[in-house]
Amino acid sequence: MQIWHPFTQHGLNEPIIEIETSYDEFLITKSGEKIIDGISSWWVNTLGHKNPEITKAIQKEAETLHQIIFAGFTHKPALNVAEHLSEFLPENFTRVFFSDSGSTSVEVALKMAVGYHYNKGQNRSKIVAMEHSYHGDTFGGMASGARSVFNEPYTKMLFEVERIPYPAPGKEEETIKYYKNLLQKEGDKIGAIILEPLVLGSGGMFFYPPFVIEELYKLSKEYGVIFCLDEVMTGFGRTGTMFAFNQTNIIPDIICLSKGLTGGSIPLAATVCGEEIYNAYLSKDKAKMFFHSSSYTANPVVCAAACANLKIWKNEDVLADVRRINNFYQTQIERFKALGCKNVRILGDIFAYEVSHTGNDYVSNAGVKLYEFYRKNGVLLRPLGNTVYVMPPYCIKEESLNKIFDVMEKGIKEVL
Numbered sequence: 444m445q446i447w448h449p450f451t452q453h454g455l456n457e458p459i460i461e462i463e464t465s466y467d468e469f470l471i472t473k474s475g476e477k478i479i480d481g482i483s484s485w486w487v488n489t490l491g492h493k494n495p496e497i498t499k500a501i502q503k504e505a506e507t508l509h510q511i512i513f514a515g516f517t518h519k520p521a522l523n524v525a526e527h528l529s530e531f532l533p534e535n536f537t538r539v540f541f542s543d544s545g546s547t548s549v550e551v552a553l554k555m556a557v558g559y560h561y562n563k564g565q566n567r568s569k570i571v572a573m574e575h576s577y578h579g580d581t582f583g584g585m586a587s588g589a590r591s592v593f594n595e596p597y598t599k600m601l602f603e604v605e606r607i608p609y610p611a612p613g614k615e616e617e618t619i620k621y622y623k624n625l626l627q628k629e630g631d632k633i634g635a636i637i638l639e640p641l642v643l644g645s646g647g648m649f650f651y652p653p654f655v656i657e658e659l660y661k662l663s664k665e666y667g668v669i670f671c672l673d674e675v676m677t678g679f680g681r682t683g684t685m686f687a688f689n690q691t692n693i694i695p696d697i698i699c700l701s702k703g704l705t706g707g708s709i710p711l712a713a714t715v716c717g718e719e720i721y722n723a724y725l726s727k728d729k730a731k732m733f734f735h736s737s738s739y740t741a742n743p744v745v746c747a748a749a750c751a752n753l754k755i756w757k758n759e760d761v762l763a764d765v766r767r768i769n770n771f772y773q774t775q776i777e778r779f780k781a782l783g784c785k786n787v788r789i790l791g792d793i794f795a796y797e798v799s800h801t802g803n804d805y806v807s808n809a810g811v812k813l814y815e816f817y818r819k820n821g822v823l824l825r826p827l828g829n830t831v832y833v834m835p836p837y838c839i840k841e842e843s844l845n846k847i848f849d850v851m852e853k854g855i856k857e858v859l
């Protein structure tokens with residue numbers, strides 16, 4: 444039996460590199476090569492690989508309790524996650540529903556929102572999402588995400604979603620107006636809006652400002668639409684605050700968390716909401732309960748890892764490291780503009796730009812060639828088409844940052 448890897452065209456014989464161990468910002472290959480993980484192993488790793496406190500918590504819980512059924516039963520690690528999460532979230536967030544990945548946290552959010560209206564006797568099953576958005580690879584996630592080569596074979600199977608335009612710089616008001624018109628026309632059929640706050644990740648690291656979120660939220664409230672933020676990527680410091688919505692003056696109805704929730708160690712997801720949504724399911728009638736579960740929901744070992752991560756966030760100034768990285772980025776903007784890069788932009792732990800090359804799509808050759816070049820030079824970066832971005836674990840040392848940026852410069856000069 445051989446392994447079929449994700450997002451991999453095996454027909455191109457891309458080498459698959461065996462990693463033996465990892466620490467901090469480094470992946471160590473079987474042959475002993477050290478690779479700098481410039482993208483936090485697909486955005487999951489926040490504190491660095493194999494954080495000692497998280498490792499200890501996993502070891503300890505592994506000797507205490509493995510998976511148990513979570514309907515009708517509970518355990519200390521899950522209770523602790525709920526308690527620790529509320530230390531970081533506004534009081535409005537009173538209920539946490541566990542699942543296992545970013546995609547499932549989105550599925551839960553969408554089902555939660557539509558079921559809320561259903562239990563109130565309303566048929567509001569339409570979802571609104573943003574152009575270029577990404578919400579995972581399960582069907583609900585694909586349906587709400589951008590339609591592209593990623594999901595083309597399944598187009599007919601995906602439920603219809605109303606899409607508001609991406610608020611590109613200078614076009615923010617158009618997005619707000621578009622949403623307003625949409626609500627005026629069919630606001631009573633729309634159940635929820637789901638957005639990646641401040642940055643559309645997989646879509647190409649497109650940024651937009653907090654006031655757009657505030658305006659879309661206000662409109663949603665006027666029309667009784669549930670406001671969901673998919674913070675799977677933005678959560679846990681990526682944009683410079685613990686959650687992206689902390690940069691706005693609104694409190695969303697639902698947030699989805701996953702990638703950084705365990706510091707990037709083992710998989711867990713949480714969909715968090717308030718009492719209003721929860722109460723719509725609260726009844727003596729079993730038919731009104733929330734019909735959702737996954738077998739490994741709230742795994743105790745995973746919950747222990749999340750608790751250890753949240754304790755670190757409580758006791759240490761994690762965001763100071765994000766600021767340190769951001770300060771470094773600021774010194775690099777002019778350098779990359781001078782190299783001919785377009786749209787050089789930074790937000791929190793993210794540095795991104797476009798390289799000039801014809802055709803900006805995921806399968807574009809520039810990204811593939813750059814990826815190979817970076818890897819041969821000991822740096823892991825996976826451009827999204829023509830968009831090159833850096834998003835390292837927050838423990839990354841200046842020496843490693845310098846190496847990433849030097850290799851990126853070399854890439855521009857030698858590959859393109």
Ligand SMILES: *Cc1c(COP(=O)(O)O)cnc(C)c1O
Pocket residue numbers: 544545546547549577578579580639644645673674675676677701702
């Ligand atoms: C990665 C991501 C997801 C999907 O998470 P998985 O854990 O890969 O299922 C959903 N939404 C956003 C914004 C993401 O970045």
